[in-house]
Amino acid sequence: MRLPGLVDRISIRAQVMLATATLAIILVLSATIATALLGRRILSSITGNELTQLAEVMASRLDRGMFERYREIGTIAGLEMLRDVWERDPDTLRAVLDRMQFSYPDYAWIGYARKDGTVMAATKGMLEGASVAQRPWFMEGVQKAFAGDVHEALLLSKMLGPRTDSEPFRFVDVAYPVRNAAGEIIGVLGAHLSWDWATEVRQSLLIGESQTARADISILDSKGKVLLGRNLNSVMLTPQQLAMVRERPSGSGLAYGEDADQWLTGYAVGRGFRDYPGLDWLVIARLPVEVANRPVHELVGSILLIGIGLGIFGIAMARWLAGRVTRPIYRLSREADRIGRDAGVHTLPRVGGAREVMLLSQSLRSLLRRVGQAEHRLEEAEREAVAHEAETRELALDVERLRKLSETDPLTGLLNRRAFLATAERQVAYARRYDRALAVVVGDIDHFKRVNDTHGHAAGDAVIRAVASRLQTAARDTDLVARFGGEEFVVLLMESDITAAVSYAERARGLISAAPVQSETGAQVSVTLSLGCTILSPDDRDVQDAIDRADDALYSAKAAGRNRVRVSLHVLQDGGAAAAI
Incomplete structure (x- = not known):
C-alpha cells in the first residue's frame, strides 16, 4: 500500500496529532540525551576543578601550618633573651617549652x-637525659634548620600513653640549631608535631552540605606512600605518575587506586610557604563518579517527566486546534456536496475567510502600535533606571568613603581607636570561645616632642608615618595595628603567647631603630620606640584591661631607659615563659 493513499485516508486532525506526538518524543529524547551527555561532561569538569581546589586548599593549609611551627621553633631557638638559659637553667627552659606546648597542643614533644645529643630539657621532662644523637632530626638540626617527614617514634609513643583509637602515634619533625653569643652551635631545639593535626585540617574541609564535603582526601609523601587516608603506608602511585605530578603540581584526572575509573580526582602538591621549604606532600581529593553524576541523573529524570507532561498537553492542544482549523473546511465540504443534490442550494454560504483575515490584520496592526508604545515607555523606564542606578552607586561610594574615613587614622592609614576597639572585642570573644592565645603590644615613640621642637611638625608627621609602616611590616596579616593618637600605637596579635608578642616587639623595635627617618627638609631623624607587652587574661573584662597592662609595661620600658621591650607584671607573676624574658 502506497503511503500517499494511507495519508489520504487520515484526517487532518489525526495527522496534526501524530506529527505533534512524534515531534514531542523527538524533542524530549534529544533534550534528555543532550542533557545527560553534556551535563556529565560539564559536571565532571566542574567537579574536577572543585576537587583540585579542595586539594590545593588542603595542601596550602598543611604548608602554612608547618610554616607557623617552623617559624615558632626558629624564633625560640634564636631568642636573644634565652642565650644564658640554654646551657645553665634547664628548669626555666623546660617552663618555656611547656608554655609553648600549652599554647599549641599539637606539639607532642x-x-x-646539647651538641653531644643529650636531651637537657623537654616538655613534661620526657626523654631528659636520653641521647638523641642518632635521630635524623638531631643530625640534620645540628647543621641547619630541618623539617622531617611523617614517622613513628616508639619510645616517645610509650611515654605519651595509649591512644583512644588503634592507630599508632605519628609525628612530623621540626628542628633548629641553637647558637651562643659567639654564633657557635651549642645544641638543637627540636619538636615532634602530632600528625593528628593533619586529620583535623582534613575534617575542617569536609564540613557542610556541598558535594565536595563528601570527598575522600588522602595525603601521600614524595615517593607516593600514603601518609593519611585509605591504604595507609602503601605506595599507591607509579614512578610515571609521580613524574607527571612533579611537572604539573596541581590538576585533575589522576588515576589513583584500583577502582580509579569509578572516581573523579583532583590533586595538589605542597611546595612550602615562605622560608619553609615544604616536604612535597601530595594531596589527593576524590569523589565517586556516581555521587558526582547524581545531579545529572536527577535533572534527566525531571526533564523526562516534564517532557512527558508537556507532550501530553501538546497533543491535547493540537487536537483542539486542529478541530478549530478544520471545522470551516468540513462545513464548506458539506455545503459543496449539497450543490447539485439539493435543488434549493445553488451557492456556498459565506463561511468567512477574507473578513477574518482583514480583522486579523487590523488586530495585528493595532497590536504592533501598542507594542511600539510599550517599547517606547520601556526605553524611557530603562533610561531612568540607569540614571537612578548611577546615583545609587555614587551614593554607595560616598558612604564607603565616609566609613573608611571614620575607621582609619588619616595620617598613617592605620585603624583608629574606635575601629580597633570594635574589631578587638570580636577577636577577644573568638579567642575565649575557642581557647586561643591573644597578645597586646603598646608602643610609644621616644622623645617625640623633641623631634617636633627640633625639626618641626612636618618631620614629626614623617616619623609617625614611618613608625606606623614598620609596625605594620613586622606584623602578620591577621594582626591588628592601630594608632591611638599622638605617638602611641597598639597592636593585637592573634594566636600569640607572650613569647611571640616579645618576639614581634623586638622585631618591630629593631626595624624602627635600624634606619633614621628622612623628613621633607632632608634631615635624618633617628627614632626609637619603647614597647610594653601582655597577653589576654581570663579575668579581663574587655580588651581595654589588657591594653592598660601593656601600657603599664610600656612605662616600665620608658623608665628603664627607653628603646626596649618590657612585659607586664601580670605575665611575669604567672611564671613560665615570662620568667625567662
Whole structure:
C-alpha cells in the first residue's frame, strides 16, 4: 500500500496529532540525551576543578601550618633573651617549652639537646637525659634548620600513653640549631608535631552540605606512600605518575587506586610557604563518579517527566486546534456536496475567510502600535533606571568613603581607636570561645616632642608615618595595628603567647631603630620606640584591661631607659615563659 493513499485516508486532525506526538518524543529524547551527555561532561569538569581546589586548599593549609611551627621553633631557638638559659637553667627552659606546648597542643614533644645529643630539657621532662644523637632530626638540626617527614617514634609513643583509637602515634619533625653569643652551635631545639593535626585540617574541609564535603582526601609523601587516608603506608602511585605530578603540581584526572575509573580526582602538591621549604606532600581529593553524576541523573529524570507532561498537553492542544482549523473546511465540504443534490442550494454560504483575515490584520496592526508604545515607555523606564542606578552607586561610594574615613587614622592609614576597639572585642570573644592565645603590644615613640621642637611638625608627621609602616611590616596579616593618637600605637596579635608578642616587639623595635627617618627638609631623624607587652587574661573584662597592662609595661620600658621591650607584671607573676624574658 502506497503511503500517499494511507495519508489520504487520515484526517487532518489525526495527522496534526501524530506529527505533534512524534515531534514531542523527538524533542524530549534529544533534550534528555543532550542533557545527560553534556551535563556529565560539564559536571565532571566542574567537579574536577572543585576537587583540585579542595586539594590545593588542603595542601596550602598543611604548608602554612608547618610554616607557623617552623617559624615558632626558629624564633625560640634564636631568642636573644634565652642565650644564658640554654646551657645553665634547664628548669626555666623546660617552663618555656611547656608554655609553648600549652599554647599549641599539637606539639607532642619539644626538647633541647646539647651538641653531644643529650636531651637537657623537654616538655613534661620526657626523654631528659636520653641521647638523641642518632635521630635524623638531631643530625640534620645540628647543621641547619630541618623539617622531617611523617614517622613513628616508639619510645616517645610509650611515654605519651595509649591512644583512644588503634592507630599508632605519628609525628612530623621540626628542628633548629641553637647558637651562643659567639654564633657557635651549642645544641638543637627540636619538636615532634602530632600528625593528628593533619586529620583535623582534613575534617575542617569536609564540613557542610556541598558535594565536595563528601570527598575522600588522602595525603601521600614524595615517593607516593600514603601518609593519611585509605591504604595507609602503601605506595599507591607509579614512578610515571609521580613524574607527571612533579611537572604539573596541581590538576585533575589522576588515576589513583584500583577502582580509579569509578572516581573523579583532583590533586595538589605542597611546595612550602615562605622560608619553609615544604616536604612535597601530595594531596589527593576524590569523589565517586556516581555521587558526582547524581545531579545529572536527577535533572534527566525531571526533564523526562516534564517532557512527558508537556507532550501530553501538546497533543491535547493540537487536537483542539486542529478541530478549530478544520471545522470551516468540513462545513464548506458539506455545503459543496449539497450543490447539485439539493435543488434549493445553488451557492456556498459565506463561511468567512477574507473578513477574518482583514480583522486579523487590523488586530495585528493595532497590536504592533501598542507594542511600539510599550517599547517606547520601556526605553524611557530603562533610561531612568540607569540614571537612578548611577546615583545609587555614587551614593554607595560616598558612604564607603565616609566609613573608611571614620575607621582609619588619616595620617598613617592605620585603624583608629574606635575601629580597633570594635574589631578587638570580636577577636577577644573568638579567642575565649575557642581557647586561643591573644597578645597586646603598646608602643610609644621616644622623645617625640623633641623631634617636633627640633625639626618641626612636618618631620614629626614623617616619623609617625614611618613608625606606623614598620609596625605594620613586622606584623602578620591577621594582626591588628592601630594608632591611638599622638605617638602611641597598639597592636593585637592573634594566636600569640607572650613569647611571640616579645618576639614581634623586638622585631618591630629593631626595624624602627635600624634606619633614621628622612623628613621633607632632608634631615635624618633617628627614632626609637619603647614597647610594653601582655597577653589576654581570663579575668579581663574587655580588651581595654589588657591594653592598660601593656601600657603599664610600656612605662616600665620608658623608665628603664627607653628603646626596649618590657612585659607586664601580670605575665611575669604567672611564671613560665615570662620568667625567662
